[in-house]
Amino acid sequence: MRIIAAKTEKEVGLKAAELIAAQVTTKPDSVLGLATGSSPLTTYAQLAAWYESGDLDFSLVTSVNLDEYVGLPGTHEQSYRYFMNTNLFSKINIDPARTNVPSGTAKDLQAECRRYDQLIEDLGGIDLQLLGIGPNGHIGFNEPDDRFHKGTHIVTLTERTRQANARFFSSIDEVPTHAITMGIKPIMNAKQVVLIAIGKGKAQALCDMIQGPITPACPASILQLHRHCTVVADEEALSLLKRCSGAA
Ligand code: GLP
Numbered sequence: 687m688r689i690i691a692a693k694t695e696k697e698v699g700l701k702a703a704e705l706i707a708a709q710v711t712t713k714p715d716s717v718l719g720l721a722t723g724s725s726p727l728t729t730y731a732q733l734a735a736w737y738e739s740g741d742l743d744f745s746l747v748t749s750v751n752l753d754e755y756v757g758l759p760g761t762h763e764q765s766y767r768y769f770m771n772t773n774l775f776s777k778i779n780i781d782p783a784r785t786n787v788p789s790g791t792a793k794d795l796q797a798e799c800r801r802y803d804q805l806i807e808d809l810g811g812i813d814l815q816l817l818g819i820g821p822n823g824h825i826g827f828n829e830p831d832d833r834f835h836k837g838t839h840i841v842t843l844t845e846r847t848r849q850a851n852a853r854f855f856s857s858i859d860e861v862p863t864h865a866i867t868m869g870i871k872p873i874m875n876a877k878q879v880v881l882i883a884i885g886k887g888k889a890q891a892l893c894d895m896i897q898g899p900i901t902p903a904c905p906a907s908i909l910q911l912h913r914h915c916t917v918v919a920d921e922e923a924l925s926l927l928k929r930c931s932g933a934a
Contacts, residue, residue, distance in 0.1 A: 687896060687909065688916045691924055695884050699728025702816070702918045705880050706733060707742055709814045715746040719815035719873070720774070721826070722751070722766040725882040726816060727773060734777035744780040750806055750872075752817070752826035754790040756840065756864035764854050765790065788838060788866045795866060799838040806872045815876035819883050822846050823891045823904035827867035834902045837869040870908060879915040881906070883923035892919060893926040 692698040706729070709716050720726075736742040751766060760767030767787040775785050786805060792798035806812065817825050824830065827841050835841075842864055843851075852858040873879065883892050895906035896917070902908075909915045 687912070689896075689924070689927075690916060690918045692918060692920050695728050695920060698882060698884055698918050698920055699726075699730075699732045702726070702729040702880055702882050703732035703736070705878075705916060705918075706814060706816065707736060709878065710742060710744065710747060713813060714743065715748070716813040717809045717811065718747055718749045719812040719868070719876055720749050720751050720770065721816045721818050721882075722753070722769045723818040725818035725884055729816070729882065730774040730777075734774065737778040742778070744778045747780050748784040748809060749775075749780060749786060750802075750809065750812060750868070751785075751787040753865055753867040754788045755862040756790045756795065756866055757862050759791050760787070764860075788868070790862075790866055795840050798866060799840065802838040802866075802868065803872075806868070812872055812876035814878045814880060815873050817873070817879060817881040817906075819881060819888055819891050819895065819906050820847055821850055821887055821891055823894055823906045825870075825873065825881075825906045825909075827865040828870060828905040830903045830905060832902060834870045834905065834908060836871040839867065839869055841865050841867055870905065874908065874912060876912075877914065879909060879912050881909065881915065881917045883917065883919040885920065886922040886925060888919070888923040889926040892917070892923050896927060 690701050692701050754766045758765040788802045789798050829841055829844050848861040852861050855861050894904040900907045900910050
C-alpha cells in the first residue's frame with residue numbers, strides 16, 4: 687500500500703485528482719468507481735477545474751458509484767445521486783447515461799443488487815475505485831460485520847454511521863436506516879484503488895485499516911491485500927499511524 691501524505695484538504699484533493707487524471711488520460715474510456723461524502727469534494731473540484739481548463743476529457747468515461755441510501759430518490763438533496771450530479775457530473779462532460787448509482791428506491795431491492803453486480807461485470811470491472819473511509823472503517827457502506835460481503839447488498843447502517851452522517855440531515859431521525867452498497871469483490875478487483883482520508887476523525891480507522899489485522903470488523907483492512915492501493919491523507923488522518931508504527 688502506498689501512502690501519500692498531504693498538508694491540507696486542498697492538497698489531498700490535488701494528489702487524488704492527479705491519480706484519476708492519469709487514469710483518464712491514459713485510458714479515456716475508463717470505468718471509474720466513485721465515492722460520496724465530504725472526503726472526495728476537493729478531488730472533484732480539482733477534476734472539474736481541469737475539465738474547465740481543457741486538460742481533462744470525460745466524454746468516454748463510465749462511472750459506477752459505491753452506494754445509495756435506501757428510500758431516497760435521486761431528487762432528494764441528501765441522496766448520493768444528487769450529490770454526484772451536483773458536485774461532479776454537472777461540472778464535467780461525462781455522458782449522464784454513462785453515470786451509474788445504485789437505486790435506493792427500486793421496488794425489488796434484491797433485484798437491484800443483482801442488476802448492479804451484473805452491470806459492473808458487463809463493464810469489465812472497475813479501472814480505478816475512489817474510496818473514502820468511515821470512522822468505523824467502512825468502505826462504501828460495507829459496515830463492520832462478521833464476514834466480508836462479496837456482492838452488492840442491502841445493509842443496516844450502524845448507529846455510529848448514522849450519527850456520523852447526521853450532519854447532512856436536519857435531524858438524526860431523517861438519516862435512513864438502510865443503504866444499498868457495492869460489495870467488496872468489485873472493489874478488490876478494481877485495477878487501482880485510491881482511498882482518501884481527511885481529519886483526525888479518520889485517524890483510528892486509518893490505523894486499523896493499514897496496521898491492524900485483516901478482519902471484516904474493519905472492512906477497509908482487506909485493502910492490505912490489494913495490489914495497487916494508494917492512500918491519500920492529511921497529517922491528522924495519518925497521526926495515529928505514525929505513532930503505532932513508530933515511523934517518522
Ligand atoms: C459515507 C459513505 C462512504 C464515505 C464515508 C465517509 O457513509 N457511504 O462512502 O466514504 O461515509 O464520509 P466522509 O467523507 O463524509 O467522512
